[in-house]
Amino acid sequence: MKKFFIALLTLALVAGNVFAEFSVGAWGRATFVPFRTGIDGNDDSKNGSSAATEVGWGNVPNFAVQFSLSGEKIGFISNFDFAVPGRDGNLYTWWKPSDIFKLDIGWVRWDVLRGISVLESFQNGKYTGTAGIHEDFIFHRFATADWWSTNPGAILEITPIPNLYIGAAINTGPYGTSFDDNLSDVYKNSQYAAGYNIDGIGLIRVGYFGINSQGIGNQLIQGAFKVTAIEGLTIDVGVGYGLEDNRDNLNNLTVGLAAAFKTDLFGINGAVGAYLGGDGDAGGQYPKIELALNPYVSLAFATIGLGADFGLELGKDDSSHIGFDLYIQKGFGGGQIKAGVTAAIQPGSPDPAKQNVVIAIPIELTYSVW
Numbered sequence: 330m331k332k333f334f335i336a337l338l339t340l341a342l343v344a345g346n347v348f349a350e351f352s353v354g355a356w357g358r359a360t361f362v363p364f365r366t367g368i369d370g371n372d373d374s375k376n377g378s379s380a381a382t383e384v385g386w387g388n389v390p391n392f393a394v395q396f397s398l399s400g401e402k403i404g405f406i407s408n409f410d411f412a413v414p415g416r417d418g419n420l421y422t423w424w425k426p427s428d429i430f431k432l433d434i435g436w437v438r439w440d441v442l443r444g445i446s447v448l449e450s451f452q453n454g455k456y457t458g459t460a461g462i463h464e465d466f467i468f469h470r471f472a473t474a475d476w477w478s479t480n481p482g483a484i485l486e487i488t489p490i491p492n493l494y495i496g497a498a499i500n501t502g503p504y505g506t507s508f509d510d511n512l513s514d515v516y517k518n519s520q521y522a523a524g525y526n527i528d529g530i531g532l533i534r535v536g537y538f539g540i541n542s543q544g545i546g547n548q549l550i551q552g553a554f555k556v557t558a559i560e561g562l563t564i565d566v567g568v569g570y571g572l573e574d575n576r577d578n579l580n581n582l583t584v585g586l587a588a589a590f591k592t593d594l595f596g597i598n599g600a601v602g603a604y605l606g607g608d609g610d611a612g613g614q615y616p617k618i619e620l621a622l623n624p625y626v627s628l629a630f631a632t633i634g635l636g637a638d639f640g641l642e643l644g645k646d647d648s649s650h651i652g653f654d655l656y657i658q659k660g661f662g663g664g665q666i667k668a669g670v671t672a673a674i675q676p677g678s679p680d681p682a683k684q685n686v687v688i689a690i691p692i693e694l695t696y697s698v699w
Contacts, residue, residue: 350399353394356698359694360383360385361692362689367379385691393409393412394408403425422434430485431486432483432485437472447589448463449656450667452654456671456673458651458674467586469542475542481501481502482500484499517539522537522551529557546581548571549571550572551568553567561592565587565588568582568583582606583603585603595625596624597623598623609642617640634655634656634658636652636654650675663697664696664698666693674686
C-alpha cells in the first residue's frame with residue numbers, strides 16, 4: 330500500500346509538468362454493527378445475535394480513491410477500490426475535441442440522465458428490507474461499468490445544443506468474448522438514450538438499455554420526466570418495459586416515482602416502485618409493489634430522521650415486509666457519521682432461510698473529499 334501512494338505522488342509530480350490538470354478525490358463508507366439479532370417465530374434454532382463490519386449493499390466496507398489527469402482535449406480517470414482491490418466504477422480515457430462531443434473508452438459511467446436518488450443509506454434490504462427503488466429503476470445511467478454489467482466499452486456523449494443530451498454506451502466486452510461472434514449482439518446489448526432539459530420545468534428523457542438491472546429481462550425501453558418547476562421539490566417519474574422474449578407470465582413492466590421536498594428545517598423523501606404484468610398463479614411472477622418514506626428534521630447539532638418501508642407481492646400469501654429505522658446524522662468537513670436502530674420485519678415468512686424479524690444497530694462513517 331505504501332508503494333502505491335509513493336507511485337501516486339510521483340505520478341502527480343510528473344503529471345504537473347505534462348498535463349494541464351491533476352486531481353485526486355475519494356469517497357468511501359464503512360458500517361460497524363456491534364449488535365444484530367434475528368428472531369424467527371417458527372424455528373427457535375434460528376434465533377441468535379451477531380456483529381459485523383460492512384456496508385448496506387455489501388459484506389465488507391467500501392474504500393476508494395479517484396484520480397484524474399486532464400489535458401486540453403484528452404485525459405484519464407481511475408477509481409480504485411481498496412476493499413476489493415481493483416477497478417470499481419470508472420477506469421477510462423476520454424477525448425473531447427469540442428463542446429458538443431466527447432468519447433470515453435474503458436469502464437465508464439455517465440449519470441447526466443439518471444433518475445434521482447432519494448432513499449437514505451439505511452433503507453435497503455439489509456436493514457429495513459426495501460429493495461428495487463434505486464436511481465436506475467426510474468431511468469438508467471449510461472454505463473459500461475456497473476454491478477450488473479462489467480464489460481468495458483465506449484460511451485459517446487453528444488450535446489449538440491444547450492440542454493439536449495444524446496448518448497450511447499456500446500457494450501463490446503474485451504477481445505475474445507462471445508460478443509466477437511455476432512456483431513449484432515454488441516449493439517443489441519448496448520444503451521441509447523436522449524434527454525432534454527426544459528428550463529424552469531424539468532428533464533424529459535427516453536432510452537433503450539440492452540442490458541439492465543431491473544429484473545425484467547434485458548432490452549428495456551424507459552421513459553422518464555423529472556419535474557423541477559417548484560422550488561424545493563423534485564419529482565422524478567419513470568416507466569420501463571422489457572422486450573426480451575420468453576417472459577410469459579413474468580413481470581415485464583416497471584413504474585417508479587421518486588420525490589424529494591426540503592425546507593431549511595424539514596424535509597421528506599419518498600419513492601414507490603411497481604413490477605407489473607406477471608401471473609404468479611400460472612407459474613410466473615406476482616406483481617410487486619415497494620414503498621419507502623424518509624421524513625427528517627435538520628437541527629443545529631445534527632439531522633434526525635425516520636425511514637419506513639413496505640413491500641408486497643399482489644396475490645401471494647405471506648409476502649409482505651415492513652421495515653423502520655430511526656437515525657441521527659452529523660456532517661463534518663470531508664464526510665459524516667450516522668447511527669441508528671433498524672428493524673426489518675417479514676410476518677409469516679414462507680422462506681425457511683429467512684428470520685421474521687431482524688434488528689440491528691448500525692454506526693456508519695462516510696468520507697467524501699473532492
